Amino acid sequence: AQKVTQAQTEISVVEKEDVTLDCVYETRDTTYYLFWYKQPPSGELVFLIRRNSFDEQNEISGRYSWNFQKSTSSFNFTITASQVVDSAVYFCALVIQGAQKLVFGQGTRLTINP
Amino acid sequence: DTEVTQTPKHLVMGMTNKKSLKCEQHMGHRAMYWYKQKAKKPPELMFVYSYEKLSINESVPSRFSPECPNSSLLNLHLHALQPEDSALYLCASSQEGRNSYNEQFFGPGTRLTVL
Numbered sequence: 001a002q003k004v005t006q007a008q009t010e011i012s013v014v015e016k017e018d019v020t021l022d023c024v025y026e027t028r029d030t031t032y033y034l035f036w037y038k039q040p041p042s043g044e045l046v047f048l049i050r051r052n053s054f055d056e057q058n059e060i061s062g063r064y065s066w067n068f069q070k071s072t073s074s075f076n077f078t079i080t081a082s083q084v085v086d087s088a089v090y091f092c093a094l095v096i097q098g099a100q101k102l103v104f105g106q107g108t109r110l111t112i113n114p
Numbered sequence: 115d116t117e118v119t120q121t122p123k124h125l126v127m128g129m130t131n132k133k134s135l136k137c138e139q140h141m142g143h144r145a146m147y148w149y150k151q152k153a154k155k156p157p158e159l160m161f162v163y164s165y166e167k168l169s170i171n172e173s174v175p176s177r178f179s180p181e182c183p184n185s186s187l188l189n190l191h192l193h194a195l196q197p198e199d200s201a202l203y204l205c206a207s208s209q210e211g212r213n214s215y216n217e218q219f220f221g222p223g224t225r226l227t228v229l
Contacts, residue, residue, distance in 0.1 A: 033215040043202055045157070045220040052215075091156055095215050100145065100170055102218065104156035 002027045004094050006105035013082055014113050021077040021108045023092030029053075031097035034068065034075045039107070040088040051075065082112045117141075118221035120205050126227045129195060135224045137188040137205030146188040147218060148180060149204040157204055163188060164210060195228045202226075 003026040013019050025034065036048040049059060051068050059066045063080045079086055092105040118139045127133050137146065145164050149157035162170035163182040177199075179191040188205055202225050206218040 035217060037220075042222060043204075043225070044222040045204065045206075047217045047219060050215075050217045097215065099215075100147075100162045100164070101159050101172075102157075107154075107156055 002029075002032075002094050002096060002103045004092050004103050004105035006090075006092055006108050008108045009106070010109045010111070012111040012113060015084055016081050018078060018080050019082050019110065019112075021079075021090050021092075021110065023075045023077065023105060025073050025075065025092070025094045027094060027096060029096040033095050033097075035093040035095075035102070036066065036075075036077050037091045037093065038088045039091065045091070048077075079110075084112045084114055086110060087112045118205055118207055118219050120203075120221035120224050122224055123222065124225050124227075126229065127192065127195065128229050129197070131195075132191070132193045134192065135190040135203055135205075135226075137190075137221055138186055139207040139219070139221075140186055141207060141219065142185075142209075143207035143219075144185060144210040145208045146182060147206040147208075148188065148190050149206065149220075151202040151204055151223070153201075161190075192226075195226075197228050200226055200228045 005024045032053045034051045037045045039045050056068050065078045067076045089107045089109045091107045093102045095102050121136045147162050148160040151157040159172050160174045161180040166182045177194050181189040202223045204223045205221040208218045209216040
């Protein structure tokens with residue numbers, strides 16, 4: 001069975017601070033895919049990134065960066081110079097090759113205060 | 115067009131009503147999904163359609179009835195719901211990849227209240 005753990009239920013920081021959201025996953029499969037989604041108050045889940053299990057390269061997209069480490073089964077997400085618009089619930093998710101069911105973590109509610 | 119649309123945005127219904135939620139995508143995706151999300155919880159998968167055929171039913175009560183009329187449309191028919199069915203209902207779509215898994219794109223959801 002697969003499992004995704006986001007240990008941080010809520011994080012609150014002041015604008016312009018850097019913040020890291022943790023994600024730890026469990027799976028026995030060797031081929032799997034990891035995702036981060038953002039859910040603002042409007043409700044829509046916005047896709048941020050996909051990473052497959054064979055690609056451990058870290059990725060940077062503007063103020064967002066992701067650190068994938070298979071050795072620790074972690075896929076952490078860092079926002080640099082946070083902004084109020086980053087306030088949302090962020091979900092980490094996992095799916096194994098051949099499956100259609102995304103396994104979500106419980107989510108981290110991020111609040112950026114002005 | 116990289117958008118999944120859902121109607122209505124909000125729905126209030128009584129326990130004896132029959133209503134339908136609608137979802138549409140024009141990205142050429144051949145997999146479509148219904149999720150239910152309660153407050154402060156992650157989305158829970160309900161149904162998956164792959165090439166217009168139901169491929170996953172996560173033991174959802176029969177008062178929820180999905181329908182996929184064509185590759186762009188997905189409906190969720192509701193009948194005799196209970197107050198605990200009140201939630202945000204999210205639709206999503208993705209490409210079907212044989213050797214890879216493609217990200218799901220979500221619609222804005224329908225916020226359902228059952229009285």
